[in-house]
Amino acid sequence: MTVSPELRxxxxxxxxxxxxxxxxxxxxxxxxxxxxxxxxxxxxxxxxFRRHAAGVAVITAHGERPVGFTATSLNSVSADPPLISFGVGTSSSSWPVLSEAEHIGVHVLGDHQRELAETFARSGADRFGAPTRWSVGPEGVPILDGVLAWLVCRVVARVPAGDHRIVIAEVVAADPTGVGRPLLYHQGRFNALRD
Structure with a gap:
């Protein structure tokens, strides 16, 4: 499920x-x-679904301005071709850009990035202002610094699903070399894995 536009x-x-x-x-x-x-x-x-622990990702895209939101609905769909999917609400402030973007960025967050996850989940936040660190990556997609992994994907489908769209995208570039443990979303809060 999508966490954005605000935590609740x-x-x-x-x-x-x-x-x-x-x-x-x-x-x-x-x-x-x-x-x-x-x-x-x-x-x-x-x-x-509050009882379902999910990994936390930030989805980004660039139109006239960069947009992004925190998502817990990221899924691997296929290895060949390499496809991923995620859900986005059509009332999200990011949807107008995502509805037309050819490419999107997917960022797997580490447990050291709770503040970043909260920023991208908060309605009205300046998501790309300080202290967020980012750069322009392949295909002009905003790439966040310090994540466990990032993917740049070409959008291949936007499937209507109630008040959301399921976006299916093919991976065209990636960097899975980040270090750390994953950030999880469970019981309405961001959490770290426990030993």
Whole structure:
């Protein structure tokens, strides 16, 4: 899921839980455990995904100005050809540029980059101003300094998915030589791996 445009903490759904159906007897006549189900909603989806730990990336692109946002929806799609995907909200301030960009940058963040992740997730932040360090990379894409890995990708598809678009892009350049441990997003917070 996309973290941007702002970090938010999602509370418990406002609906009262529905009663669980009575356990059904299994073929061996033992009772089967059933979970309490709730009616699907955007809040329920967010609450469930708060329990899913995800890697943190920043997606960048350049139009009239550089844009970027923090994403936790980055996925490897295919090794041959090398394809990745991520989701972006169509209400994101980055979407107008991303909707037309031919190339995008993907940056895998380290656990030393919480502040950078928060900056790119915060609505209205000057994401490319100090203290963010970046340079112009291949295909004119903004490349962030100090990341664990970066990729420059050519956009091959933008697939409508509710209030988001799933962007599929082919890797054309990369540098996976950064040092450190990955930054994770879990329970509405940025976290480091624990030993």
């Amino acid at each position: 903490t999602i509370g418990a759904p406002r609906q009262a839980p529905q009663a669980a159906p009575a356990p059904q007897a299994s073929p061996d006549n033992s009772a089967t455990a059933t979970a309490t189900a709730r009616e699907a909603s955007p809040d329920l989806l967010r609450s469930a």
